[in-house]
Amino acid sequence: MSLSNDHWSPLVKSKVAEVLADTSFAVPTTEFSSITSPDATFALAIDHTLLKPDATSAQIDELCDQAIRYKFKSCCVNGANVGQVFRRLEGSGTITCAVIGFPLGAGTTAAKAFEAQDAVKSGAKEIDMVVNIGALKAGNYALVYSDIRAVVEAASTTVKVILETVFLSDEEKIAGSFLAAEAGAAFVKTCTGFSGGGATAADVLLMRKSVAYKSGVKVKASAGIRSFDKCLEMFKAGAERIGTSSGAAIMESVQVAAGSY
Numbered sequence: 465m466s467l468s469n470d471h472w473s474p475l476v477k478s479k480v481a482e483v484l485a486d487t488s489f490a491v492p493t494t495e496f497s498s499i500t501s502p503d504a505t506f507a508l509a510i511d512h513t514l515l516k517p518d519a520t521s522a523q524i525d526e527l528c529d530q531a532i533r534y535k536f537k538s539c540c541v542n543g544a545n546v547g548q549v550f551r552r553l554e555g556s557g558t559i560t561c562a563v564i565g566f567p568l569g570a571g572t573t574a575a576k577a578f579e580a581q582d583a584v585k586s587g588a589k590e591i592d593m594v595v596n597i598g599a600l601k602a603g604n605y606a607l608v609y610s611d612i613r614a615v616v617e618a619a620s621t622t623v624k625v626i627l628e629t630v631f632l633s634d635e636e637k638i639a640g641s642f643l644a645a646e647a648g649a650a651f652v653k654t655c656t657g658f659s660g661g662g663a664t665a666a667d668v669l670l671m672r673k674s675v676a677y678k679s680g681v682k683v684k685a686s687a688g689i690r691s692f693d694k695c696l697e698m699f700k701a702g703a704e705r706i707g708t709s710s711g712a713a714i715m716e717s718v719q720v721a722a723g724s725y
């Protein structure tokens with residue numbers, strides 16, 4: 465069903481006003497709220513990520529082996545690496561995650577939907593797509609929604625929507641979160657890490673507040689997360705997934721500090 469900007473504009477306006485007026489929001493308790501060490505629960509919050517354009521197949525294998533060793537939730541990679549990752553992770557509990565429309569979000573909806581379907585066919589169990597940032601900033605909510613909805617329908621699996629917060633005002637972060645939740649996304653996610661900026665507790669909290677009305681929709685904090693303490697900060701703000709290219713370094717640093725490595 466295609467819904468017009470006339471449909472979305474008043475709904476977005478009212479969601480923005482509601483979220484900005486809510487000054488007493490309490491972050492819901494999650495399985496990650498009480499983490500104090502890099503235990504098995506912590507590992508299940510980590511999307512172990514390698515998205516650099518020059519990543520070699522040897523580096524992709526290393527990413528997978530680290531994820532298996534630390535029992536991370538997923539390996540998050542570009543489409544061309546999805547098949548390799550899926551095969552390398554077979555038999556482990558770690559799943560394959562693919563990025564779509566990455567990192568600009570500016571491709572066509574049809575291309576994003578095809579990319580998502582192709583990634584799922586190659587073994588991806590989760591899809592991280594970049595929102596149409598320009599459309600969001602222009603108030604073209606119909607396009608933002610239909611772009612996300614097409615990927616959700618094509619993927620038929622968990623979809624996370626990257627807002628790329630570095631480009632957005634608070635009002636636009638709320639609008640993007642709301643439209644993602646309406647379109648059936650499982651997560652809203654902060655940043656790609658490729659356009660500057662990075663995850664902040666304030667943004668995670670704002671996004672958490674924005675999707676709180678929709679049961680089950682979660683927040684993924686990503687980009688610039690390089691320490692265990694920063695992960696804890698993200699959990700406290702309401703994040704239930706962390707995207708980081710520093711997962712192995714975080715585990716090693718905490719284990720060194722504890723004298724067990």
Ligand SMILES: O=C[C@H](O)COP(=O)(O)O
Nearest residue numbers: 656657687688707708709
């Ligand atoms: O989606 C995840 C990010 O690209 C990872 O960013 P990072 O390299 O700053 O950890």
